[in-house]
Amino acid sequence: KLDQYGVTISHSGKGNCYDNAACENFFSHLKSESLRLFPPEDRETLVRQIREYINWYNDHRPQEKLKGMTPLEFREAYLLKT
Numbered sequence: 001k002l003d004q005y006g007v008t009i010s011h012s013g014k015g016n017c018y019d020n021a022a023c024e025n026f027f028s029h030l031k032s033e034s035l036r037l038f039p040p041e042d043r044e045t046l047v048r049q050i051r052e053y054i055n056w057y058n059d060h061r062p063q064e065k066l067k068g069m070t071p072l073e074f075r076e077a078y079l080l081k082t
Helices: 018-035 043-059 071-081
Strands: none
Touching (some): 018 043
């Protein structure tokens, strides 16, 4: 199916988990901080909830791995250095 639709998969070598770590971390937070606390009642609510969570995660949620900055703050700080 992937070849049929021209999709190129992205992954590293066998036994290397780092390529999916960021995505798995995000989805883990999405589930524990949003979907389990506020189970959506329908598809429309689910889509809205995910969009709102992505916005909050990127713009307002401080992250320890980014020295307490939000992803937006981290990107802005990086751009100021370059």
